[in-house]
Amino acid sequence: MTALLEVKNLVKHFEVSRGLVRAVDGVSFSLEKGETLGLVGESGCGKTTTGRCILQLERATSGSILFEGRELTTLDQSELRAVRRKMQVIFQDPYSSLNPRMTVGQIIAEPLAVHGIVRGSAARAARVKDLLSRVGLLPAHARRYPHEMSGGQRQRVGIARALAMEPSLIICDEPVSALDVSIQAQIINLLEDLQSEFGLTYLFIAHDLAVVRHISDRVAVMYLGKIAEMADRKTIYDNPRHPYTKALLSAVPIPDPELEMKRERIVLGGEVPSPLNPPSGCVFHPRCPIAVERCTHEIPVLRDLTPGHGAACHLAEIA
Amino acid sequence: MADALLDVRHLSTRFTTREGVVRAVDDVSWDVKEGETVALVGESGCGKSVSALSIMRLVAQPAGQIVGGQAVFKGRDLLTLDEEAMRRVRGREIAMIFQEPMTSLNPVLSIGRQLTEGLEIHLGKTPQQARGRAAELLGMVGIPDPERRLPQYPHQFSGGMRQRMMIAMALSCEPSLILADEPTTALDVTIQAQILELMKDLSRRLGVAMLMITHNLGVVARYADRVNVMYAGRIIEQGTARELYGNPRHPYTLGLLRSVPRLDEPRRSRLAPIDGQPPDLTRLPAGCAFLPRCAFRVDRCSVERPPLVPVAHTGPEPHVSACWEAERVIARQETR
Numbered sequence A: 001m002t003a004l005l006e007v008k009n010l011v012k013h014f015e016v017s018r019g020l021v022r023a024v025d026g027v028s029f030s031l032e033k034g035e036t037l038g039l040v041g042e043s044g045c046g047k048t049t050t051g052r053c054i055l056q057l058e059r060a061t062s063g064s065i066l067f068e069g070r071e072l073t074t075l076d077q078s079e080l081r082a083v084r085r086k087m088q089v090i091f092q093d094p095y096s097s098l099n100p101r102m103t104v105g106q107i108i109a110e111p112l113a114v115h116g117i118v119r120g121s122a123a124r125a126a127r128v129k130d131l132l133s134r135v136g137l138l139p140a141h142a143r144r145y146p147h148e149m150s151g152g153q154r155q156r157v158g159i160a161r162a163l164a165m166e167p168s169l170i171i172c173d174e175p176v177s178a179l180d181v182s183i184q185a186q187i188i189n190l191l192e193d194l195q196s197e198f199g200l201t202y203l204f205i206a207h208d209l210a211v212v213r214h215i216s217d218r219v220a221v222m223y224l225g226k227i228a229e230m231a232d233r234k235t236i237y238d239n240p241r242h243p244y245t246k247a248l249l250s251a252v253p254i255p256d257p258e259l260e261m262k263r264e265r266i267v268l269g270g271e272v273p274s275p276l277n278p279p280s281g282c283v284f285h286p287r288c289p290i291a292v293e294r295c296t297h298e299i300p301v302l303r304d305l306t307p308g309h310g311a312a313c314h315l316a317e318i319a
Numbered sequence B: 001m002a003d004a005l006l007d008v009r010h011l012s013t014r015f016t017t018r019e020g021v022v023r024a025v026d027d028v029s030w031d032v033k034e035g036e037t038v039a040l041v042g043e044s045g046c047g048k049s050v051s052a053l054s055i056m057r058l059v060a061q062p063a064g065q066i067v068g069g070q071a072v073f074k075g076r077d078l079l080t081l082d083e084e085a086m087r088r089v090r091g092r093e094i095a096m097i098f099q100e101p102m103t104s105l106n107p108v109l110s111i112g113r114q115l116t117e118g119l120e121i122h123l124g125k126t127p128q129q130a131r132g133r134a135a136e137l138l139g140m141v142g143i144p145d146p147e148r149r150l151p152q153y154p155h156q157f158s159g160g161m162r163q164r165m166m167i168a169m170a171l172s173c174e175p176s177l178i179l180a181d182e183p184t185t186a187l188d189v190t191i192q193a194q195i196l197e198l199m200k201d202l203s204r205r206l207g208v209a210m211l212m213i214t215h216n217l218g219v220v221a222r223y224a225d226r227v228n229v230m231y232a233g234r235i236i237e238q239g240t241a242r243e244l245y246g247n248p249r250h251p252y253t254l255g256l257l258r259s260v261p262r263l264d265e266p267r268r269s270r271l272a273p274i275d276g277q278p279p280d281l282t283r284l285p286a287g288c289a290f291l292p293r294c295a296f297r298v299d300r301c302s303v304e305r306p307p308l309v310p311v312a313h314t315g316p317e318p319h320v321s322a323c324w325e326a327e328r329v330i331a332r333q334e335t336r
């Protein structure tokens, strides 16, 4: 079976006046059709940049991105246009990604017209109505403006707009991070329903590890531009091997006071270093509770511990 | 039972807007005892920040008005103090920490100056004493190399370091109460863990009481002794953290707890959201504000607003809930 998306050795460096920001530094993963890959990590570790490179909103510094069997990094603008339709994105803040001067109906109808997906305004209005109902909104919402809706409703509009393009891949960049918990659950359920209905494939970027566990089939943990660990959902949550994954999991407080009283936590010291000047060797070594001398100069590669479970740590077996 | 350090009684705060009168905080009562950590939880817009701002008398005027109630702090009602006395309370006795430290740090003053200013004005320290104390405070909140940090400016600090700085400023006046409004919401989990552990440790060690405002149920579970759950400007359930999480007696609390995926439980095939959305605070219904989203509703809920009343509880501390069907809420949960 060939993957829907295959990212190989993706590198994205930004040149800034103070040097080179190594935002994404050699990331590889693949996504099968209908699958959800969760991409987690602290802010600044390169999640959004990875997504933007896949969408070709950023030109990769090097590496390869195969989507539906085609190499995207060498396509010209007109070829890209056609491919882009198949890859949509849902953002954290639906407000800033929706044109405030357009009604919800216009926002959803626009791509239908621009890409010639549905011809004729009556047919488009019907499709808008259909899309609204798929995402749990009412036909009357088509006449509203984004500012007249709640955060959760706006996220539904963002999802409807993405769906309008009939994509095969949706990159969800922190789609529920700005929403209240009761609304988060509504949107996550909606994304799952749409996935099974339309066979969608998701790259689900988030920093909430509990949400990622819920929605993902596989999970990749990023740290400072690299993948620290990657495995199927069950393996990575039940048997994390990278000290960073362990620390992240341990930092999530669990909504149960009795449990929390007994729970030992790994509290990492220090902060994420700047990607302008990443540490030598393993980028995690200055904060790592088990680092040894070797970690300060030898870069660990992401290697398989068991088939499909990779960790970039020299000590993954004994940790 | 120990006397309350801060006793908020029937507090109501409203905003007059073009859309109508917003009942942001509506007849709300809670208290904080010496050295204790009390949480105010609820979804955005339910009135958490306005509650804290009302107590500090920092509500945006003239749109916002405290229309009733008391906030008795160490025997004095803060809501009737003269402005001069209130300024002393803010500088010395109650400190506030906000989600975004940049809004309360002065960008053009060095970190050192921002710390020493308060120490000189409120505690009457000499410039030299203040400097020494400022370095000590930075060390206490885990900022490495304090002497080198003092001359720096806020923009040279990371988000986590700025929040540490805010905590240092809050502690500098040796307050007996800190109002922390979503202090770690903007931070990554590992930094959030650092800051919360620091706050817990300092509040224990220095005996500072804390009002912790958050929407994160995990944070509440780990750090709060007692919890107030707010919905649409009112408190709908109140009790110890243990009691509320183990024995929730309001459909909203139960709904919140159920809607989050949890790492300590087997993955569920489907999340259980609370349907619908919070009400418009300018058009609150006559009955229970949670009614349109409630699975336990009965006829009475649409006509009569349920008061906060004691419910059957497991521990020695009181547990109150504002729900006509409170006893049924638990019944449902047991059959889960």
Ligand SMILES: Nc1ncnc2c1ncn2[C@@H]1O[C@H](COP(=O)(O)OP(=O)(O)O)[C@@H](O)[C@H]1O
Residues within 6 Å of the ligand: A014, A016, A021, A022, A023, A041, A042, A043, A044, A045, A046, A047, A048, A049, A050, A275
């Ligand atoms: N256009 C850009 N120019 C310079 N640096 C950038 C740019 N975009 C992102 N970065 C930097 O790249 C790193 C990764 O950013 P990002 O991908 O947004 O992280 P995440 O989404 O994981 O929070 C950060 O250090 C960020 O500051």
Ligand SMILES: Nc1ncnc2c1ncn2[C@@H]1O[C@H](COP(=O)(O)OP(=O)(O)O)[C@@H](O)[C@H]1O
Residues within 6 Å of the ligand: B015, B016, B017, B022, B023, B024, B042, B043, B044, B045, B046, B047, B048, B049, B050, B051, B060, B063, B064, B281
């Ligand atoms: N300055 C203001 N003018 C008008 N309405 C306000 C103002 N500040 C807050 N509100 C309203 O008061 C309610 C409670 O707000 P707030 O206490 O900030 O909520 P939260 O629980 O998220 O902290 C919200 O509906 C909000 O829109």
Ligand SMILES: [Mg+2]
Residues within 6 Å of the ligand: A047, A048, A049
């Ligand atoms: Mg991002």
Ligand SMILES: [Mg+2]
Residues within 6 Å of the ligand: B048, B049, B050, B181
């Ligand atoms: Mg608030």
